[in-house]
Amino acid sequence: MSKICQITGKKALRGNKVSHSKRRTKRVFDVNLFTKKFYYVEQGCWISLKISANGLRVINKKGLDAALNEAVEKGYCDWKDIKVIG
8 A cells, every 4th residue: 555644645745855055856755654553443343544643633533433434435545445453
């Protein structure tokens, strides 16, 4: 899977690295992604998500079920992309 947050849909941005002499070279601004396990109460199982720090804040604010439903509705992830651990 690529470097995209499954909750917020954030992905890497492109830009320039600017040196002291103002010489510009291309670079990539990566997202702060990490893999985290959650207990999905509605299904009674553990799931693993690739989320950003902002995605973790969204889950803490709205709850796991509401955040997942909103992400699937917006097209950031699909139910088959969510890894069920057990």
